[in-house]
Amino acid sequence: MANDWRSFEPLLIPDIPNLQKIDVYEENGGYGALRKILNDTEKWSRENVTNEVKQANIRGRGGAGFNAGLKWSFMPKPDGGPRYLACNGDESEPGTFKDRKIFEYNPHLFIEGALIAAYAMTVDTIYVYIRGEYIDWVHMLQKAVDDAYEKGYLGKDILGKGVDIDMHLTYGAGAYICGEETSMLESLEGKRGYPRVKPPFPAQKGLWGRPTTINNIETLANVPLVINNGAEWYGNIGAEGHPGPVLYGISGHVENPGVYELPSGVPVMDLINEVAGGIRGGKNLKALIPGGSSTPVLRADQLEGVTMNADSLRDAGSMMGTAGMVVMDEDTDMVDVLWRIAHFYHHESCGQCTPCRDGTGWLEKILLKIKNGEGEVKDLDLLLDLTTQMEGRTICALADAAAWPVRHTINRFRDEFEARCKKSVHAVA
Amino acid sequence: MAELSFTQEELDEIEKIKAKFPTVKAATLQVLWVAQRKYGHVEPEVQQLVAETLDLPAAHVHGVASFYTQYYKEEMGKFVLDVCTCLSCQLCGGYEILHHLEDELGIKAGETTDDGMFSIQEVECLGACGYAPMLQVTNGVYVNNLTEEKADELIKNLREGRMPEFESMQMPKLEKRNQAAS
Numbered sequence: 001m002a003n004d005w006r007s008f009e010p011l012l013i014p015d016i017p018n019l020q021k022i023d024v025y026e027e028n029g030g031y032g033a034l035r036k037i038l039n040d041t042e043k044w045s046r047e048n049v050t051n052e053v054k055q056a057n058i059r060g061r062g063g064a065g066f067n068a069g070l071k072w073s074f075m076p077k078p079d080g081g082p083r084y085l086a087c088n089g090d091e092s093e094p095g096t097f098k099d100r101k102i103f104e105y106n107p108h109l110f111i112e113g114a115l116i117a118a119y120a121m122t123v124d125t126i127y128v129y130i131r132g133e134y135i136d137w138v139h140m141l142q143k144a145v146d147d148a149y150e151k152g153y154l155g156k157d158i159l160g161k162g163v164d165i166d167m168h169l170t171y172g173a174g175a176y177i178c179g180e181e182t183s184m185l186e187s188l189e190g191k192r193g194y195p196r197v198k199p200p201f202p203a204q205k206g207l208w209g210r211p212t213t214i215n216n217i218e219t220l221a222n223v224p225l226v227i228n229n230g231a232e233w234y235g236n237i238g239a240e241g242h243p244g245p246v247l248y249g250i251s252g253h254v255e256n257p258g259v260y261e262l263p264s265g266v267p268v269m270d271l272i273n274e275v276a277g278g279i280r281g282g283k284n285l286k287a288l289i290p291g292g293s294s295t296p297v298l299r300a301d302q303l304e305g306v307t308m309n310a311d312s313l314r315d316a317g318s319m320m321g322t323a324g325m326v327v328m329d330e331d332t333d334m335v336d337v338l339w340r341i342a343h344f345y346h347h348e349s350c351g352q353c354t355p356c357r358d359g360t361g362w363l364e365k366i367l368l369k370i371k372n373g374e375g376e377v378k379d380l381d382l383l384l385d386l387t388t389q390m391e392g393r394t395i396c397a398l399a400d401a402a403a404w405p406v407r408h409t410i411n412r413f414r415d416e417f418e419a420r421c422k423k424s425v426h427a428v429a
Numbered sequence: 430m431a432e433l434s435f436t437q438e439e440l441d442e443i444e445k446i447k448a449k450f451p452t453v454k455a456a457t458l459q460v461l462w463v464a465q466r467k468y469g470h471v472e473p474e475v476q477q478l479v480a481e482t483l484d485l486p487a488a489h490v491h492g493v494a495s496f497y498t499q500y501y502k503e504e505m506g507k508f509v510l511d512v513c514t515c516l517s518c519q520l521c522g523g524y525e526i527l528h529h530l531e532d533e534l535g536i537k538a539g540e541t542t543d544d545g546m547f548s549i550q551e552v553e554c555l556g557a558c559g560y561a562p563m564l565q566v567t568n569g570v571y572v573n574n575l576t577e578e579k580a581d582e583l584i585k586n587l588r589e590g591r592m593p594e595f596e597s598m599q600m601p602k603l604e605k606r607n608q609a610a611s
Binding site: 010013015082091092093094095096097100101104105131132133134135136168170171172173174175176187188189190191192193208249250251252253256257258259260261289293324326328332336337340341344347348350 | 449450451452454455456457458459461462489492493496497498499500514515516517519520521552553554555556557558559560561565568569570571595597598600601
């Protein structure tokens with residue numbers, strides 16, 4: 001099914017001018033899914049909406065790929081107290097630059113999706129957390145939110161149907177860790193972005209100790225599509241087991257980098273060669289990071305037959321992540337690349353857990369030594385050993401995200417790392 | 430430094446921020462932003478003002494201000510050039526742009542020019558990977574697809590007080606995709 005990607009018409013960011021304006025969005029069927037539900041709450045009970053989304057199998061677009069409807073179903077029964085939906089627009093992983101397209105070109109699709117999610121989970125307050133660097137996009141979304149309030153899609157007694165839902169925007173101030181869901185909750189509560197120990201999970205104890213679900217922006221933008229067209233229709237888009245449209249962010253050494261909307265499951269070589277115009281300057285492909293800097297790098301010879309969906313990428317030895325693909329040509333220095341990735345994770349470690357705080361620092365330090373031609377081959381084994389001491393031993397997955405690229409890049413480009421080390425071997429006089 | 434205070438207009442804005450959340454503490458990040466926009470930084474005196482305004486411990490406000498990189502803990506240049514050198518920008522010449530700016534302005538990353546006009550910082554991923562290399566001007570507008578010429582032009586314009594405008598990076602058009610596929 002993913003083979004017909006060439007005739008695919010974008011659904012999340014359709015080619016409609018001024019779709020960010022609420023009138024244009026409405027003229028094109030916008031807020032129809034919300035109306036459909038609120039006009040027939042018997043058919044579209046909260047449970048039925050959740051089930052439809054569960055059946056559609058929207059897999060979270062923030063990186064983890066978990067079934068969104070299933071996540072919603074983890075919320076406990078209402079007890080009369082506040083319940084929250086926290087929308088994650090932090091988007092700070094290198095290679096990832098897709099959610100800002102939704103804020104810019106189709107913000108109401110996201111707002112509508114968030115409203116449907118809030119209805120399904122009996123949530124009364126939605127918070128949207130956007131990275132602080134995206135201040136221009138914060139203003140764009142704020143305009144859309146203001147318009148939605150004015151038209152009665154947000155606030156008290158939505159569309160006269162007795163449902164009250166508020167949406168508040170807030171933004172960070174420069175910290176990658178705040179994209180981690182519990183760290184985002186801490187930041188929303190006005191604190192340093194330190195991840196929380198789980199359990200309790202946010203559905204039990206989230207914002208201000210109340211039930212909270214966290215969804216990615218792109219994930220929520222998929223929800224109106226499911227309500228408008230049904231779970232079955234949605235399930236037929238793209239790859240089996242990982243359906244739906246995907247915003248592929250393609251960057252690095254390609255002729256036409258950018259964000260492209262296509263079905264899930266497009267062959268990676270088609271994305272590189274056809275969609276993104278091939279490798280810049282007619283060079284050869286060397287490697288691909290498929291879904292943000294934490295996803296394991298794949299060599300060009302590992303990419304044959306690989307498609308952009310969770311199963312295919314797992315079989316190939318990597319992950320779908322955020323579909324933020326970073327393409328590297330034959331001249332790329334993998335030691336430099338890995339050092340820069342390690343630098344990023346060291347810089348962004350929140351410092352709460354020792355294996356991460358110290359481990360990321362050691363990874364960077366040793367890689368800098370190798371990069372400068374002062375490393376020894378045994379340092380490579382030290383690096384690999386360090387990754388095993390970090391992975392799974394911290395509160396959140398940042399240590400894992402730092403460890404995976406180190407382990408896989410060294411294993412998959414070992415010759416290149418050894419060659420750099422050997423230069424440093426001192427001749428015995 | 431003279432005694433710091435918020436104007437009535439700023440206090441009204443702060444009340445609006447507080448109204449979004451069930452606790453006052455939750456307003457900390459946003460009120461630090463209000464303060465930074467006013468004073469250009471959040472030095473300890475500014476943090477104190479935020480703490481007093483929100484009636485929160487100064488240690489809490491300092492803890493937050495020191496955790497997040499976008500809050501300037503010291504006085505910066507009039508224009509702060511945050512040059513991204515992270516993965517995609519690294520691959521596409523981010524370091525060349527950084528070094529070019531350093532040469533042009535006669536300062537290193539982390540420094541401010543003597544006339545107080547420019548500071549340069551090397552920053553982590555700004556989420557503009559498809560438009561690399563790029564930089565951000567003083568926590569505001571993104572300047573994408575940088576070349577040395579474009580960087581020079583930016584410096585010239587900023588010196589003359591002209592801020593760059595928001596660049597809309599269009600979604601690739603369908604025709605282009607179909608053409609590529611045919």
